[in-house]
Amino acid sequence: MAERLVVVGADAAGMSAASQARRRRGRDDLQIVAFDRGNYTSYSACGIPYFVGDVVPTADQLIARDPQTFARDFDIDARVRHQVEEIDLARRAVLVCDLDAGGTHWEPFDQLLVATGATPVRPDLPGSDAKGIFGVQILDDGVAVRRAVDDGAKRAVVVGAGYIGIEMAEALVLRGLDVTLVTRGPEPMSTLDPDMGELVRQALCDMGIDIHTGCSVSGFDTADGRVRAVVTEDGEFDADLVILGSGVRPNSALAGAAGVPVGVTGGIPTDLRMRTYETDGVWAAGDCVETYHRVARQPVAIALGTHANKQGRVAGINLGGGYATFPGVVGTAVSKVCDLEIARTGLKEVEARRAGFEFVTVVVESTTRAGYFPGATMIKTKITAEKRSGRLLGAQIVGREGAAKRIDTLATALWNEMTVDAMLNLDLSYAPPFSPVWDPVLIACRKAWEAVESDVAADLTGGA
Amino acid sequence: MAERLVVVGADAAGMSAASQARRRRGRDDLQIVAFDRGNYTSYSACGIPYFVGDVVPTADQLIARDPQTFARDFDIDARVRHQVEEIDLARRAVLVCDLDAGGTHWEPFDQLLVATGATPVRPDLPGSDAKGIFGVQILDDGVAVRRAVDDGAKRAVVVGAGYIGIEMAEALVLRGLDVTLVTRGPEPMSTLDPDMGELVRQALCDMGIDIHTGCSVSGFDTADGRVRAVVTEDGEFDADLVILGSGVRPNSALAGAAGVPVGVTGGIPTDLRMRTYETDGVWAAGDCVETYHRVARQPVAIALGTHANKQGRVAGINLGGGYATFPGVVGTAVSKVCDLEIARTGLKEVEARRAGFEFVTVVVESTTRAGYFPGATMIKTKITAEKRSGRLLGAQIVGREGAAKRIDTLATALWNEMTVDAMLNLDLSYAPPFSPVWDPVLIACRKAWEAVESDVAADLTGGA
Numbered sequence: 001m002a003e004r005l006v007v008v009g010a011d012a013a014g015m016s017a018a019s020q021a022r023r024r025r026g027r028d029d030l031q032i033v034a035f036d037r038g039n040y041t042s043y044s045a046c047g048i049p050y051f052v053g054d055v056v057p058t059a060d061q062l063i064a065r066d067p068q069t070f071a072r073d074f075d076i077d078a079r080v081r082h083q084v085e086e087i088d089l090a091r092r093a094v095l096v097c098d099l100d101a102g103g104t105h106w107e108p109f110d111q112l113l114v115a116t117g118a119t120p121v122r123p124d125l126p127g128s129d130a131k132g133i134f135g136v137q138i139l140d141d142g143v144a145v146r147r148a149v150d151d152g153a154k155r156a157v158v159v160g161a162g163y164i165g166i167e168m169a170e171a172l173v174l175r176g177l178d179v180t181l182v183t184r185g186p187e188p189m190s191t192l193d194p195d196m197g198e199l200v201r202q203a204l205c206d207m208g209i210d211i212h213t214g215c216s217v218s219g220f221d222t223a224d225g226r227v228r229a230v231v232t233e234d235g236e237f238d239a240d241l242v243i244l245g246s247g248v249r250p251n252s253a254l255a256g257a258a259g260v261p262v263g264v265t266g267g268i269p270t271d272l273r274m275r276t277y278e279t280d281g282v283w284a285a286g287d288c289v290e291t292y293h294r295v296a297r298q299p300v301a302i303a304l305g306t307h308a309n310k311q312g313r314v315a316g317i318n319l320g321g322g323y324a325t326f327p328g329v330v331g332t333a334v335s336k337v338c339d340l341e342i343a344r345t346g347l348k349e350v351e352a353r354r355a356g357f358e359f360v361t362v363v364v365e366s367t368t369r370a371g372y373f374p375g376a377t378m379i380k381t382k383i384t385a386e387k388r389s390g391r392l393l394g395a396q397i398v399g400r401e402g403a404a405k406r407i408d409t410l411a412t413a414l415w416n417e418m419t420v421d422a423m424l425n426l427d428l429s430y431a432p433p434f435s436p437v438w439d440p441v442l443i444a445c446r447k448a449w450e451a452v453e454s455d456v457a458a459d460l461t462g463g464a
Numbered sequence: 465m466a467e468r469l470v471v472v473g474a475d476a477a478g479m480s481a482a483s484q485a486r487r488r489r490g491r492d493d494l495q496i497v498a499f500d501r502g503n504y505t506s507y508s509a510c511g512i513p514y515f516v517g518d519v520v521p522t523a524d525q526l527i528a529r530d531p532q533t534f535a536r537d538f539d540i541d542a543r544v545r546h547q548v549e550e551i552d553l554a555r556r557a558v559l560v561c562d563l564d565a566g567g568t569h570w571e572p573f574d575q576l577l578v579a580t581g582a583t584p585v586r587p588d589l590p591g592s593d594a595k596g597i598f599g600v601q602i603l604d605d606g607v608a609v610r611r612a613v614d615d616g617a618k619r620a621v622v623v624g625a626g627y628i629g630i631e632m633a634e635a636l637v638l639r640g641l642d643v644t645l646v647t648r649g650p651e652p653m654s655t656l657d658p659d660m661g662e663l664v665r666q667a668l669c670d671m672g673i674d675i676h677t678g679c680s681v682s683g684f685d686t687a688d689g690r691v692r693a694v695v696t697e698d699g700e701f702d703a704d705l706v707i708l709g710s711g712v713r714p715n716s717a718l719a720g721a722a723g724v725p726v727g728v729t730g731g732i733p734t735d736l737r738m739r740t741y742e743t744d745g746v747w748a749a750g751d752c753v754e755t756y757h758r759v760a761r762q763p764v765a766i767a768l769g770t771h772a773n774k775q776g777r778v779a780g781i782n783l784g785g786g787y788a789t790f791p792g793v794v795g796t797a798v799s800k801v802c803d804l805e806i807a808r809t810g811l812k813e814v815e816a817r818r819a820g821f822e823f824v825t826v827v828v829e830s831t832t833r834a835g836y837f838p839g840a841t842m843i844k845t846k847i848t849a850e851k852r853s854g855r856l857l858g859a860q861i862v863g864r865e866g867a868a869k870r871i872d873t874l875a876t877a878l879w880n881e882m883t884v885d886a887m888l889n890l891d892l893s894y895a896p897p898f899s900p901v902w903d904p905v906l907i908a909c910r911k912a913w914e915a916v917e918s919d920v921a922a923d924l925t926g927g928a
């Protein structure tokens with residue numbers, strides 16, 4: 001008799017896993033059912049700001065595969081608007097609520113994949129569940145925000161200045177709203193060190209966004225259950241639309257309540273093959289898990305579609321009887337604000353310190369093309385390297401066209417635990433339309449190595 | 465008394481070395497004299513096609529530092545229009561001809577750096593030294609070609625379709641010439657496999673270039689010592705301007721004649737610190753040397769400004785009393801034809817075979833951004849991976865905006881001898897304006913790994 005795989009959450013991780021499992025095991029061997037509380041399957045959550053900003057006109061464009069496609073081409077029964085409310089490990093079944101028809105029923109499983117994603121951090125403040133306040137995580141959230149904009153919202157306040165906050169702020173500016181951005185951090189884009197985040201602040205200002213840094217939200221002013229203003233220590237900011245962009249948390253509550261171990265990050269730990277610990281036949285993948293940070297050597301929970309897809313693939317191959325492992329992350333991320341490209345990998349300064357590293361940092365300005373070549377623009381590269389060894393610990397890039405994807409070179413070097421000394425001779429591509437003869441990455445490595453050497457010299461001579 | 469360093473060739477390698485040596489040793493400790501047969505020092509040779517095409521309006525823009533700057537800021541005596549005609553190792557002196565004043569004299573050295581660059585391959589055919597036929601290697605060549613164009617050349621034939629040939633063909637089209645490109649290879653851009661080169665042919669055709677592949681030149685028709693046509697097996701092509709773009713050879717004759725060992729590639733072998741072998745105090749760097757190919761594990765001579773700069777830096781640090789090594793190359797290169805970006809790293813198929821590898825290849829089409837994101841364009845990635853091990857051996861990329869620099873990620877992986885299996889989980893940056901959720905590099909690695917696995921399965925089951 002066929003085994004039955006139940007997938008909770010039918011987006012990137014869940015459906016990557018389901019598809020991979022199906023490739024290896026036919027319907028007579030494995031029955032696959034996936035449930036999702038939202039209206040959509042397998043969509044690009046990272047595309048939501050662009051849909052809100054009308055850069056991408058319709059929500060359909062963000063969808064890779066709908067339930068009909070899964071049924072027809074993969075023999076996967078993907079049921080949207082079905083919320084899993086409980087997992088019973090002893091009974092090997094999940095309690096599912098049909099959000100349209102109403103009522104709940106139990107669905108049995110042999111194998112269970114928890115792919116419940118993440119939920120936006122919603123501050124526990126007066127008025128925080130008023131209408132007009134949106135977290136942005138699933139596509140339904142994006143549809144709701146876009147509807148609010150279409151319905152005539154004029155003033156938006158974005159709380160939090162991480163990737164989602166900043167991308168949403170830009171999207172709302174594109175739609176003609178007055179946008180205020182409020183963040184507790186010293187600069188926007190707190191995934192960067194403040195000296196690099198300052199460039200992001202400038203780009204946001206240039207777009208006409210009103211930015212308040214070092215500013216905490218104390219509550220929301222509401223009327224008739226609708227938000228009217230965001231209350232902060234810097235004063236009140238009128239808003240008929242509020243975006244919560246203070247990050248997300250792994251959505252591990254459902255699995256945790258069932259007895260699946262949950263880690264210190266709030267994410268579900270898994271082994272290399274994406275199996276949860278101490279729970280046979282229960283797998284987890286995507287934004288709800290915690291993963292291994294290869295530089296910090298600590299568990300981290302990083303909500304990102306690319307990890308979700310890879311982890312889903314790994315879970316699916318293993319569920320399908322194959323062998324694959326997920327080897328962790330190095331903390332790479334990239335974003336765009338207007339024409340400013342922003343990227344990071346590895347550890348920023350506070351993270352490196354927290355992990356126990358001592359390090360040197362350098363910031364280097366160069367150009368994306370040969371200086372004399374038309375279209376050459378400024379690129380600022382920051383490198384953090386371990387004291388003494390010179391091992392690369394992290395990098396950040398801010399610049400214009402052609403800047404950000406250079407982070408992948410640094411991420412690959414980081415993955416391989418290269419020193420900046422070894423990196424400065426890397427055989428990177430050079431031609432005038434693409435880089436100066438010393439690529440900005442190489443220049444930064446050279447300067448970082450010089451800083452490591454100076455630091456060693458100072459230590460050994462007892463000098464400053 | 466100060467030592468005396470004589471540098472032969474005052475471009476990328478030579479002057480990088482001179483500057484680095486100066487940083488570490490003051491004028492009282494090291495006297496530095498550099499000679500160059502051309503009119504310029506420290507310029508971007510790779511920028512010459514853009515100067516010819518008027519993308520870069522003046523030759524000055526290609527010059528990083530002129531002799532005055534070297535004298536003033538570095539205390540380096542750089543003498544242009546001075547050709548070194550002989551090296552006498554016993555006497556420890558070079559014979560220098562002052563091309564303007566005339567006459568030769570001996571200049572003594574304690575340390576000698578040979579940075580004589582490369583020379584274009586000039587076919588030994590009737591008429592090949594006629595006026596109007598140009599190799600393009602030093603900036604003076606570029607100035608001469610541009611003058612010929614300015615003087616009204618109408619029809620150009622480019623012989624050879626490597627980087628220089630193709631970039632010069634485009635430059636001449638930009639200047640309004642009728643351009644014919646003749647190459648012996650099956651496709652233009654012979655640094656790529658033919659299946660990838662075919663895309664380059666298409667881009668060249670779209671520019672209006674008349675391309676003849678698989679076509680050998682048998683001579684040049686001349687009148688009054690000027691070229692009139694290029695004679696080939698496909699017929700004669702009228703030309704008042706001919707560009708030799710069939711590659712370059714290390715310019716090692718001067719050093720070889722003095723008894724410095726020369727390798728099978730025609731380049732000068734050096735140790736890791738850029739010292740020539742069996743010749744004390746004689747160093748070499750740049751296009752005139754041969755270097756170690758880290759994948760083929762063979763010596764190669766690759767003329768490229770980025771290697772020249774790095775090798776010059778290494779030689780200069782060592783000449784200055786420091787310690788640095790040049791660890792070899794992996795064969796990375798990048799170019800642009802119109803808006804088509806072309807990149808490669810590692811070994812192409814014939815090179816991998818010659819090195820003794822057996823391998824699988826895959827070619828994957830994807831997009832540079834998320835498929836739904838405005839501006840997403842096609843990117844074609846080819847991967848060559850070793851049979852069984854799955855170790856990356858080479859990669860080629862052809863695409864539009866944002867395609868080519870992805871080769872650096874592959875070059876870094878190659879440098880670290882990664883397998884495509886390990887690579888497919890690399891933590892590369894993802895956001896919709898920059899890549900699909902699976903970056904094209906990762907997709908290609910996934911497909912390559914599947915090909916490796918299929919190949920193993922076929923071997924082990926004795927199947928096809």
